[in-house]
Amino acid sequence: MTTTTLGGPPPNLLIPxxxxxxxxxxxxxxxxxxxxxxxxxxxxxxxxMATLLAFGFVTIERGRIVGDTxxxxxxxxxLNDDLVWRLMWRSLWxxxxxxxxxxxxxxxxxxxxxxxxxxxxxxxxxAVVSPLLTSALVRAYAWLVILxxxxxxxxxxxxxxGVIDEPLRILNTDWAVLIGMTQIHLPxxxxxxxxxxxxxxxxxxxxxxxxxxxxxxxxxxxxxxxxIPAIFAGLALVFAISYTNFIVPQLLGGGAYAxxxxxxxxxxxxxxxxxxxxxxxxxxxxxxFAFVLAIVAAGRQxxxxxxxxR
Amino acid sequence: xxxxxxSAIDLAGGTALALVAGFALLLLVAPSLIVIAVSFEPRGYIxxxxxxFSTRWYGQVLAxxxxxxxxxxxxxxxxxxxxITLLLGIPAAFASVRGTFAGKSAVNAFLLSPQMMPGMVxxxxxxxxxxxxxxxxxxxxxxxxxxxxxxxxxxxxxxxxLAGLDQRLDEASANLGAGALETFARVTVPQLGPxxxxxxxxxxxxxxxxxxxxxxxxxxxxxxxxxxxYYLVQYDNTPAIAAISAFEIALSFLVMIxxxxxxxxxxxxxxx
Numbered sequence: 001m002t003t004t005t006l007g008g009p010p011p012n013l014l015i016p017x018x019x020x021x022x023x024x025x026x027x028x029x030x031x032x033x034x035x036x037x038x039x040x041x042x043x044x045x046x047x048x049m050a051t052l053l054a055f056g057f058v059t060i061e062r063g064r065i066v067g068d069t070x071x072x073x074x075x076x077x078x079l080n081d082d083l084v085w086r087l088m089w090r091s092l093w094x095x096x097x098x099x100x101x102x103x104x105x106x107x108x109x110x111x112x113x114x115x116x117x118x119x120x121x122x123x124x125x126x127a128v129v130s131p132l133l134t135s136a137l138v139r140a141y142a143w144l145v146i147l148x149x150x151x152x153x154x155x156x157x158x159x160x161x162g163v164i165d166e167p168l169r170i171l172n173t174d175w176a177v178l179i180g181m182t183q184i185h186l187p188x189x190x191x192x193x194x195x196x197x198x199x200x201x202x203x204x205x206x207x208x209x210x211x212x213x214x215x216x217x218x219x220x221x222x223x224x225x226x227x228i229p230a231i232f233a234g235l236a237l238v239f240a241i242s243y244t245n246f247i248v249p250q251l252l253g254g255g256a257y258a259x260x261x262x263x264x265x266x267x268x269x270x271x272x273x274x275x276x277x278x279x280x281x282x283x284x285x286x287x288x289f290a291f292v293l294a295i296v297a298a299g300r301q302x303x304x305x306x307x308x309x310r
Numbered sequence: 311x312x313x314x315x316x317s318a319i320d321l322a323g324g325t326a327l328a329l330v331a332g333f334a335l336l337l338l339v340a341p342s343l344i345v346i347a348v349s350f351e352p353r354g355y356i357x358x359x360x361x362x363f364s365t366r367w368y369g370q371v372l373a374x375x376x377x378x379x380x381x382x383x384x385x386x387x388x389x390x391x392x393x394i395t396l397l398l399g400i401p402a403a404f405a406s407v408r409g410t411f412a413g414k415s416a417v418n419a420f421l422l423s424p425q426m427m428p429g430m431v432x433x434x435x436x437x438x439x440x441x442x443x444x445x446x447x448x449x450x451x452x453x454x455x456x457x458x459x460x461x462x463x464x465x466x467x468x469x470x471x472l473a474g475l476d477q478r479l480d481e482a483s484a485n486l487g488a489g490a491l492e493t494f495a496r497v498t499v500p501q502l503g504p505x506x507x508x509x510x511x512x513x514x515x516x517x518x519x520x521x522x523x524x525x526x527x528x529x530x531x532x533x534x535x536x537x538x539x540y541y542l543v544q545y546d547n548t549p550a551i552a553a554i555s556a557f558e559i560a561l562s563f564l565v566m567i568x569x570x571x572x573x574x575x576x577x578x579x580x581x582x
Contacts, residue, residue: 031411033401037421037461040398045424045432045458048439052431055438108331125575126566127335133512133562133569134342135519137536138555141543142341145348145356145552153344153358183337190334195576215320244428247521251543261430268434268526274441281434288428 055278078279084260088287091259094174094249095242095291098181099235102189105182106234110193111223114200128194132187140251143180147171147252172254180252181242188241189234196230197223225306232299236292243288260284342559349552356549367553377538377554384518384534387452391517392510394457399464400506406465407472425462429522432459437526448529455527456517463516464509470577471505504572511568519558 057070078084113124131139146153147170155167170176204226208218224231246261253259258266264284268277348356352364371377405411406418424432436455437447445451479501483493521536528537535554542551569575 030409031405031417034405034409034417034421037398037402037465038417041420041424041458041461044436044454045427048432048435049427051439051442052435105330105334105337108327109334111327112331122575124335127338129569129575130563130566131338131342133515133565134559135521135536135562137519137521137540137543138345138558139341141539141551141555142345144543145358146341146344148356151356156358183341186334186338198576214317216317216323219323240426241428244430246430247540261428264434265430265525268437274438277434278438281431285428285431289426 052278053282055274056282058275060275074275074279075282078276078283084263084280084283087258087260087263088283091243091261091284092287092291094177094181094259095239098178098185098242099189099238101178101182102186102238103231103235106186106189106193107224107227107231109190110197113194114197128187128190131184132191136184136245137247137251139184140180140248143176143183143252144171147176147179171252172257174253176252177249177257180248181245184245184248185238185241188237192230192234192237193227196227200226228299228303228306232295232302235299236295239295240288240292243291244284260287345552346556346559349549349556351549351552354548356547356552367549370550371553371557374550377535380533380535380538383449383528383532384536387449387456387534388514388517390453391456391460392513394453395460395464395513396506396510398457399461399509400468400502402461403465403468403472406469408477421465422462424458427459429459429520430526433523433526436523440527446529447527449532451527452524452529452534455523456520459520459523460513460516463512467509467512467573467577468502468505471502471573475501508569508572508577511565511572515562515565518561 054070056074057072059066059071059073109124109128113121116124152167152171154170155164158164159167170179200223205218205222208222209215213221244261246259246265249257249259249262250265253262260280261284264277264280267273267280271277344358347360348358349367350363350365351357351360352362352366402421406414406421411417432455436451436458440446440451475498479497480493483497484490488496518534519536520534521540524534524537525540528534533541535558539551539554539558542554566575569577
């Protein structure tokens with residue numbers, strides 16, 4: 001006998017056993033449809049991740065693991081290395097500033113989206129989604145074209161307008177990295193905000209204005225506090241992808257511009273010091289998670305505070 | 311409703327907001343448009359606006375054996391990744407949405423966990439794991455690592471659609487005498503169709519364009535286009551790079567149209 005659950009398929013005792021089995025399988029119900037994916041991820045994600053972490057705690061010489069004991073030596077060495085801290089600081093700085101810039105640029109776009117209808121909405125969506133689907137490399141290259149040396153578009157324009165006599169040096173500076181990161185990650189900030197602002201309950205705002213608050217006041221005291229969870233979701237996401245981005249610093253920051261993520265890449269692919277690469281990758285991942293958790297916690301706190309003061 | 315008073319501050323604030331939004335939108339689209347424009351430059355170096363119109367750089371790309379091979383590698387890889395992630399992801403999404411079992415939220419979190427990993431970390435982890443078994447970076451490693459990277463996209467797109475489906479339709483079909491397979495094939499799958507197409511398009515472009523995973527896992531002798539482009543960008547400065555980029559931009563536009571016509575552009579925001 002099969003048991004009937006409310007809303008489930010009606011029991012049909014006439015169908016043969018195998019068909020009943022198929023029915024049960026197709027209606028989901030169990031964990032089994034996810035098993036292939038779980039097995040796949042265990043083999044090709046969990047075990048590789050374990051290997052990556054383990055490589056930081058063994059000694060490798062000429063492609064062979066030497067000895068059979070784990071050692072903290074490499075981790076301690078990395079943590080005592082001033083360079084590692086400087087790289088982390090630069091990664092952190094770049095990621096924080098570019099996340100805040102994406103918020104400053106993205107919030108108005110999401111707000112505008114919520115205020116318009118029809119074709120304007122479609123155009124905003126296209127403008128936001130199309131870069132998201134374009135490879136980050138292509139977009140970094142676009143900035144190379146725009147900011148690059150004397151022939152860069154910015155310099156060509158400013159020189160021909162007579163605004164400057166000497167080409168500006170933007171490429172290979174912090175500015176180029178910040179501009180590139182901000183523009184490339186902007187859609188990731190706008191999209192969570194877009195959904196929340198477009199579907200928000202506008203009665204609170206109307207009430208606020210009917211009670212005599214100006215639009216500006218209403219915006220800052222009702223609309224923005226209401227979207228704090230989405231703001232921090234966007235900040236956490238943009239922070240994480242900026243902190244671990246090694247392509248933008250490499251292409252726009254120039255060869256000498258190093259962040260923790262760039263260093264991980266170079267140790268693994270260029271220097272081929274896999275032990276150090278593994279240690280730095282572990283540090284990168286751990287610090288990234290820690291910072292993201294801090295951002296999420298701050299967001300919760302602020303949302304609660306906004307709730308109370310309202 | 312009472313007529314709102316609009317003060318000078320409100321007006322200034324509203325204008326500032328609109329200006330920033332306009333600037334941000336321009337910032338989003340302009341770089342891609344500039345790259346497309348630059349790719350038609352007839353001279354040997356980059357200039358904007360281009361000094362004329364020529365498709366010579368496209369011709370040069372198409373005549374370049376190495377680049378054509380890399381496009382082949384990218385297409386093959388992206389097709390494999392799409393097939394694998396769909397095969398694994400669609401059933402997993404079923405379990406995630408319709409399943410009732412202990413530890414469901416933990417399983418869901420695990421299925422989506424690759425999303426929390428930077429591509430670089432997935433790439434390096436795969437490289438090291440393979441090396442442990444004397445397995446070099448290769449087309450196979452690239453496909454497997456990218457499948458891990460892209461699996462959450464498929465699961466999330468299909469999950470979103472499944473969660474929105476009315477399960478009573480399935481029941482109605484069963485009540486009307488359809489067997490389970492028939493219900494699945496004629497009721498559930500057609501409703502999921504758009505989500506599956508969107509998931510396939512999204513995964514294809516992500517796998518095709520990917521650099522962060524591919525840099526570590528792709529075969530040195532048969533690099534995908536994105537990795538080839540990565541090295542070209544660093545060491546070369548011809549409009550041919552703009553031509554390849556314009557090609558990738560066009561491809562992403564195609565994918566956007568597919569997504570717009572299937573699940574809708576506003577939906578994709580909740581996926582990435």
